[in-house]
Amino acid sequence: MGLHSFREYDREILEEGLGADVNVVIAIDGPAGSGKGTLARQLAKRFGYTYLDTGALYRAVALALLEANGSVKNERDLEVALNTIKKNLTPELLKSNLLRTEDVSQMASKVAAEPFVRKALFDIQRDFAANPPNGAAGAVLDGRDIGSVVYPHADIKIFVTASPEVRAERRYKELQLTGTSVDYDVVLAEIVERDERDKNREASPMVVAEDAFVLDTSSLDAPEAFSHAMDIIRAQFIDATDEK
Ligand code: DC
Numbered sequence: 001m002g003l004h005s006f007r008e009y010d011r012e013i014l015e016e017g018l019g020a021d022v023n024v025v026i027a028i029d030g031p032a033g034s035g036k037g038t039l040a041r042q043l044a045k046r047f048g049y050t051y052l053d054t055g056a057l058y059r060a061v062a063l064a065l066l067e068a069n070g071s072v073k074n075e076r077d078l079e080v081a082l083n084t085i086k087k088n089l090t091p092e093l094l095k096s097n098l099l100r101t102e103d104v105s106q107m108a109s110k111v112a113a114e115p116f117v118r119k120a121l122f123d124i125q126r127d128f129a130a131n132p133p134n135g136a137a138g139a140v141l142d143g144r145d146i147g148s149v150v151y152p153h154a155d156i157k158i159f160v161t162a163s164p165e166v167r168a169e170r171r172y173k174e175l176q177l178t179g180t181s182v183d184y185d186v187v188l189a190e191i192v193e194r195d196e197r198d199k200n201r202e203a204s205p206m207v208v209a210e211d212a213f214v215l216d217t218s219s220l221d222a223p224e225a226f227s228h229a230m231d232i233i234r235a236q237f238i239d240a241t242d243e244k
Helices: 003-018 036-047 054-067 075-088 091-095 102-111 115-130 146-150 164-177 184-200 222-243
Strands: 024-029 050-053 138-143 156-161 213-216
Touching: 024 036, 024 146, 036 050, 036 138, 036 156, 036 222, 050 054, 050 115, 054 075, 054 091, 054 102, 054 115, 054 138, 075 115, 102 184, 115 138, 115 146, 138 146, 146 156, 156 222, 164 184, 213 222
Parallel strands: 024 138, 024 156, 050 138, 156 213
Antiparallel strands: none
8 A cells, every 4th residue: 555545544444533624633642752742743743634743832931930930820921921832823833842851840840830831831731622723634643641631522542651761761852962961860850750740730630531542662663653643543533333
């Protein structure tokens, strides 16, 4: 089967499973370094859907707060930061390297624990999922709580995970490639610290949605993870179609 017809075949599986005219939403959740971003982008490309990195929204709020010397404990400062990003939200900002520093990562995890911020960002995420930009037939969102809270009606939910050591190793290599000198143990400690905060916060903590498929990428590279995800999607839709 050629690549083109294979793509068409994938699209048909989704459309048969869901009804051709519905907007398809794929939720990819999981912790930092699990490979969820790479997987979500690849799935969006395969199906021709639009992709939203929801972590980047929290990162953008964190950056705006840091730049304004604001405090995460001050609702007024958070409101200013939220207004700043609502005005300046562009696909370029969401991809910017400015969002990828360790300071922003740690602050993002703190702002993400604030219900006030989460609520404001829910609307942006739900609107994106329900009305994907550029008339796309579906959306892929990655985050921590897409399948559990933001979009519980998502058509496909995959929770991507990997051991903290493997995730730290990936992050460590990424940082080395950008010429940042870091200690592996520090990277691991930061990953563990952020996981704890993301899992234990009161406002929509990171949990595996009941109907999510868990994909452990500890011993998988990106193409293997993609291929497993495609198996999950095919199995779900072939089963759904057979049951009709
Ligand atoms: O995926 P990431 O590392 O870029 O996410 C940045 C922070 O935002 C992280 O601490 C978890 C939080 N986050 C969240 O609480 N809910 C989401 N849907 C996405 C990210």
